[in-house]
Amino acid sequence: MHMADALISPAVGGTLWAATAGLTAYSAKKLKKDLDEHKVPMMGVLGAFIFAAQMINFTIPATGSSGHLGGGMILAILLGPYAAFLVMASVLTIQALFFADGGLLALGCNILNLGFFPCFIAYPLIYQKIVGARPTQGRILLGAMAAAILGLQMGALGVVLETWSSGITELSLSTFVLLMLPIHLAIGIVEGLITAAVVSFVWKAHPAILTQASHPPAARVHSHKPLLLGLALFAVVAGGMLSWFASTHPDGLEWSIKGVTGKEELAGPKEGVHGVMAWIQERLAFLPDYDFKKPEEEKAGQKEESWPEVSPGKSLAGILGAAMTLLLAGIIGFGLRRYYSHGKG
Amino acid sequence: MGKIESALLNIGYLETLSYQQTPLHRLDPRAKLLTTLVFIVAVVSCGKYDITGLIPFIIYPVVLIAVGNLPPGYLARKILLAAPFAFFIGIFNPLLDRAVLVQLGPVGISGGWVSFASIMLRFVLTVSAALILIAGTGLNAVCLALEKMGAPRSFVMQILFLYRYIFVLTDEALRLVRARALRSFQGRGMGFKVFSYMIGQLLLRTLDRAHRIHLAMLSRGFEGKIHLVRPLHLRSRDVAFFLGWSTLFVLMRWYNIPHLLGNAAAGLIR
Numbered sequence: 001m002h003m004a005d006a007l008i009s010p011a012v013g014g015t016l017w018a019a020t021a022g023l024t025a026y027s028a029k030k031l032k033k034d035l036d037e038h039k040v041p042m043m044g045v046l047g048a049f050i051f052a053a054q055m056i057n058f059t060i061p062a063t064g065s066s067g068h069l070g071g072g073m074i075l076a077i078l079l080g081p082y083a084a085f086l087v088m089a090s091v092l093t094i095q096a097l098f099f100a101d102g103g104l105l106a107l108g109c110n111i112l113n114l115g116f117f118p119c120f121i122a123y124p125l126i127y128q129k130i131v132g133a134r135p136t137q138g139r140i141l142l143g144a145m146a147a148a149i150l151g152l153q154m155g156a157l158g159v160v161l162e163t164w165s166s167g168i169t170e171l172s173l174s175t176f177v178l179l180m181l182p183i184h185l186a187i188g189i190v191e192g193l194i195t196a197a198v199v200s201f202v203w204k205a206h207p208a209i210l211t212q213a214s215h216p217p218a219a220r221v222h223s224h225k226p227l228l229l230g231l232a233l234f235a236v237v238a239g240g241m242l243s244w245f246a247s248t249h250p251d252g253l254e255w256s257i258k259g260v261t262g263k264e265e266l267a268g269p270k271e272g273v274h275g276v277m278a279w280i281q282e283r284l285a286f287l288p289d290y291d292f293k294k295p296e297e298e299k300a301g302q303k304e305e306s307w308p309e310v311s312p313g314k315s316l317a318g319i320l321g322a323a324m325t326l327l328l329a330g331i332i333g334f335g336l337r338r339y340y341s342h343g344k345g
Numbered sequence: 346m347g348k349i350e351s352a353l354l355n356i357g358y359l360e361t362l363s364y365q366q367t368p369l370h371r372l373d374p375r376a377k378l379l380t381t382l383v384f385i386v387a388v389v390s391c392g393k394y395d396i397t398g399l400i401p402f403i404i405y406p407v408v409l410i411a412v413g414n415l416p417p418g419y420l421a422r423k424i425l426l427a428a429p430f431a432f433f434i435g436i437f438n439p440l441l442d443r444a445v446l447v448q449l450g451p452v453g454i455s456g457g458w459v460s461f462a463s464i465m466l467r468f469v470l471t472v473s474a475a476l477i478l479i480a481g482t483g484l485n486a487v488c489l490a491l492e493k494m495g496a497p498r499s500f501v502m503q504i505l506f507l508y509r510y511i512f513v514l515t516d517e518a519l520r521l522v523r524a525r526a527l528r529s530f531q532g533r534g535m536g537f538k539v540f541s542y543m544i545g546q547l548l549l550r551t552l553d554r555a556h557r558i559h560l561a562m563l564s565r566g567f568e569g570k571i572h573l574v575r576p577l578h579l580r581s582r583d584v585a586f587f588l589g590w591s592t593l594f595v596l597m598r599w600y601n602i603p604h605l606l607g608n609a610a611a612g613l614i615r
Contacts, residue, residue: 004431005471006464010390028497040499041562042555044506045514049551051507052514056522056547058540090503094511097479097487098356100427100472105385168393168464169434170441170457194541201545209552319449321607322400333407340367340412 002095002110003159005103009166016108016162023116024089027082039083046075047087051094072118073148073195077127078202078209081119088115109162113155122151135203135210141196148192149185156184356511359476362415363483369413374482374490376583380590381478387594388470394446394459397603399466405590406473413481420480424472428465435464484508493577513554518547 005013031039050071071091075084089111095101102110130143160176163169171179203210363370369377384405391398410417442457478487485505492501521543529535559567 002430004427004468005385005389006431006466006468007434008389010386013389014386024500025497028499031499040502041506041558042552043503045510045551045555045558047503047507048510048514049548051511052518052551053544053547055515055518056540056543058535058537086500086503087507089500090507093504094484094507097475097484098359100423100476103385103471104381104475105389105471163434168460170438170460171434172441193537194544197537197541198544198548201541202548205545206549206552319607320610321603321605322397324606324610325400325603326403329401329404329407332404333411336408336411337414340414 002092002102003106003113003162005105007163007166007168008103008106008109009168010105012162012166013105013108016112017105018108020089020108020111020116023120024086024111027085030082031086039079043079043083043087046078047091047094050075050087050091072114073122073127073144073151073191074198076119076123077144077195077199081123084123085115085119088119109158113158113162117154117158118147118151121154122147126150137200140200140203144196144199145189145192148195149188152184152188152191153181156180358419359480360483362480363486365414367413367481369409369481372586373577373579373583374486375494375577375579376587377478377482378487378490378494380587381474383587383591383594384474385471387598388467388474390598391463391467394456394463396459396463396466397607398598398601399463399470401597401602402470402594405594406470406477409477409481413477415477415480420473420476423476424469427472428468431464431468435461438464489577514547514551517550521547 053071072084072088075087078084079087092102092107092110092114096104096107096110127143127147130146131139157177157180160173160180164171164173164176169176199210384402388399388402409415410420438461439455439457442460443455445453446456446459447454482490488501488505491504492498525534525539525543
């Protein structure tokens with residue numbers, strides 16, 4: 001469920017980058033404050049453990065497919081939310097850079113979906129509430145299952161909302177939700193089982209590790225502040241994304257606005273943020289609309305033609321031009337390579 | 346399992362690529378990091394049905410691959426490996442958006458296929474930019490750049506640590522997997538129970554290892570932070586690299602070069 005750059009718009013990617021950068025800085029600060037430095041190497045090595053554990057898989061009976069560990073929840077249980085969030089962010093960064101698993105611009109989205117939800121929501125609100133201070137086998141199983149499943153569902157919903165508000169896919173919101181949530185329910189069950197199994201193994205073999213992880217009482221006291229902060233941030237981000245979406249893509253949101261208010265558009269203030277956004281958008285959207293920005297009367301004349309305009313001549317010129325550009329790029333690349341290899345030899 | 350090992354080998358290979366000495370590798374990592382980000386934003390900001398507008402951007406990976414002496418075939422394989430997610434989300438577009446957008450003689454191409462092609466094109470461009478950043482810079486230098494540009498220190502340290510131990514721990518995991526495979530007949534022992542014990546064992550060993558590493562670090566004077574000692578100098582060519590490419594990206598975003606070229610060519614033919 002790692003999102004790729006190709007599926008998001010700069011507005012969505014940028015806002016979530018900013019949001020997760022803030023969260024990362026906050027977690028780092030928090031960690032610095034109540035850190036026993038013992039955790040520093042432990043965090044790094046546990047991040048590597050997540051990669052290593054993904055290399056081991058098991059066969060799921062009767063399906064022929066195989067499952068492996070995802071990671072967020074187990075890290076939160078072992079390290080506590082702040083450290084786990086940082087580890088998850090670094091794991092996702094490495095995955096984006098080395099495995100092209102999730103894009104760089106989409107990194108913010110991925111950190112939110114796979115880091116924020118399990119570490120800051122599912123872990124403190126579900127796992128800790130169920131397991132409490134005195135873990136038992138049953139509680140660990142229940143808590144890990146519930147937290148892993150719900151955390152993953154939130155993440156999947158995040159993917160859906162982020163992709164949908166970027167306006168690149170044609171999938172409608174409800175179809176997309178129906179597509180993503182059931183798949184991630186299955187994945188969440190597997191993840192929950194693994195998490196529960198590993199945690200109870202550790203609990204039996206080495207119970208000190210678990211109590212150590214959840215002990216820092218200083219952090220407990222404040223544990224709701226970052227959550228509220230995160231939720232507020234999320235609300236602002238979501239609001240921002242939606243307003244952007246409303247003005248760029250007239251098909252989805254405005255249609256629903258029409259349904260609600262009976263008007264095509266909500267009257268938006270021309271000045272302030274809206275004005276600036278609209279201005280930026282007009283600049284940015286200059287080219288995509290290049291073909292369609294005809295004078296008004298012409299547009300009215302060819303109304304029955306499907307939007308955007310269909311004209312054979314123009315398409316041909318476009319394809320010809322594209323081919324020429326590609327050829328040019330190829331020649332430049334080839335020339336440079338020859339030039340540099342000559343320089344070496 | 347061969348697949349897993351080759352995936353690992355792949356990270357190692359990316360790392361070795363970054364040790365080369367080419368004009369690309371000699372640039373300041375900050376310049377490369379920022380340029381990559383500008384490139385990705387420029388590509389992603391293109392319109393949903395834009396194909397011709399995206400094509401000129403290919404010049405960036407092409408030039409960098411050429412200058413940085415990077416293997417195009419290897420990068421292409423990595424991109425392909427990562428493609429499924431974008432592909433599966435994108436493939437719904439042709440199914441749902443069937444209005445004809447482009448007419449080529451008798452063949453009408455629907456808007457869905459156009460936007461699908463656009464998604465895949467973006468995917469290739471953005472992913473190749475990220476891979477080139479790593480292959481042309483190396484992770485340590487990227488981390489250094491991140492740190493210099495104000496990323497939280499503990500986050501940067503975390504990435505460095507993680508990266509260092511990926512190789513060690515994946516080796517250990519592979520030994521476990523191999524041992525299990527050698528003892529398994531007719532798929533016995535490949536199920537969940539053994540799996541969870543294996544992961545648990547690996548975790549315990551990992552924690553022990555973390556403890557040993559910490560002790561080793563303490564005895565070498567570790568006091569809570571890693572010192573990244575390598576001076577970075579922003580020279581004029583780094584600035585030129587960043588500004589030059591950024592200007593080009595903005596221009597390519599403003600003027601649809603294939604359109605201009607195509608129209609010019611069509612005019613000539615007439």
